[in-house]
Amino acid sequence: MIIQHAEKLSYTPKKIISLVPSISSLLFYLGLENEILGVTKFCTLPESLQLNKTIIGGTKNIHIQKIIDLQPDLIICNKEENIKEQIFELSEKFPVWVTDVNNLEENYQMILDIGVLTGKITASIKLVDDTKLSFTINNQSKNNKKIKTAYLIWKEPYMTVGGDTFISDMMINAGLENIFSKQTRYPVITTEDIIQKNCELVLLSSEPYPFKEMHINELKKYLPNIEIILVNGIFFSWYGSELLNSAKYFNYLHNITLNK
Numbered sequence: 523m524i525i526q527h528a529e530k531l532s533y534t535p536k537k538i539i540s541l542v543p544s545i546s547s548l549l550f551y552l553g554l555e556n557e558i559l560g561v562t563k564f565c566t567l568p569e570s571l572q573l574n575k576t577i578i579g580g581t582k583n584i585h586i587q588k589i590i591d592l593q594p595d596l597i598i599c600n601k602e603e604n605i606k607e608q609i610f611e612l613s614e615k616f617p618v619w620v621t622d623v624n625n626l627e628e629n630y631q632m633i634l635d636i637g638v639l640t641g642k643i644t645a646s647i648k649l650v651d652d653t654k655l656s657f658t659i660n661n662q663s664k665n666n667k668k669i670k671t672a673y674l675i676w677k678e679p680y681m682t683v684g685g686d687t688f689i690s691d692m693m694i695n696a697g698l699e700n701i702f703s704k705q706t707r708y709p710v711i712t713t714e715d716i717i718q719k720n721c722e723l724v725l726l727s728s729e730p731y732p733f734k735e736m737h738i739n740e741l742k743k744y745l746p747n748i749e750i751i752l753v754n755g756i757f758f759s760w761y762g763s764e765l766l767n768s769a770k771y772f773n774y775l776h777n778i779t780l781n782k
Contacts, residue, residue, distance in 0.1 A: 525619045528635030535596035535640055539589055541581060542600045546571055548762030552642040559592045584608050625691040629761040653765050660769035668699040669779055670722045676731045679710045692758045696772035713744035721748050723779055727755035
């Protein structure tokens with residue numbers, strides 16, 4: 523069964539499987555550690571999830587039989603991160619909630635929806651209020667200058683983020699202008715595309731491609747006049763409870779780039 527609306531279930535779930543790293547972290551934050559039965563191999567925050575929970579494969583390579591053996595009473599997945607056919611197969615046997623988060627406001631609604639589904643309404647409301655406050659304080663501390671930025675998530679080929687992605691919305695909240703905002707989803711680009719957009723800053727994300735210092739040196743050969751730095755992708759792409767730390771990170775990032 524695909525749960526169509528975040529209405530309270532006739533029961534409080536006690537056996538939850540999360541197929542999304544950021545949502546696994548959110549469930550833990552909301553006090554549902556004991557209710558989590560299984561997570562993906564990418565659900566690494568907190569570290570105890572990998573030690574104490576059943577690993578049911580990757581976000582796009584789910585071991586269906588492992589999930590069947592666990593007999594969950596709620597599975598939480600994501601429209602973008604998981605494979606549609608696998609989700610439909612699971613929904614024939616178990617209740618499934620499909621999240622779809624593309625911006626900060628949708629993130630807040632997702633947190634509240636999960637609070638309703640899991641009986642953690644009070645904790646979810648507090649998390650939303652605390653996150654909103656952190657972003658309000660952060661935005662007040664920044665000036666209005668928007669830095670023309672390219673955010674890279676992959677290489678060979680280089681891939682960036684379009685304006686309809688969650689990461690792009692986080693860039694706005696970080697005081698950055700996504701130079702590829704007129705494109706959609708995750709377009710393939712070249713270094714020449716970056717130059718033609720009058721880019722001032724290139725961010726190399728830690729995920730999904732694990733960019734390192736050597737990749738800065740590689741790009742500098744083609745982009746000698748553009749600032750290039752490594753960034754923690756969690757603060758840009760993990761919605762849910764991890765966003766509590768994003769605003770402070772964005773403020774730090776904005777300050778160091780402006781001062782260079």
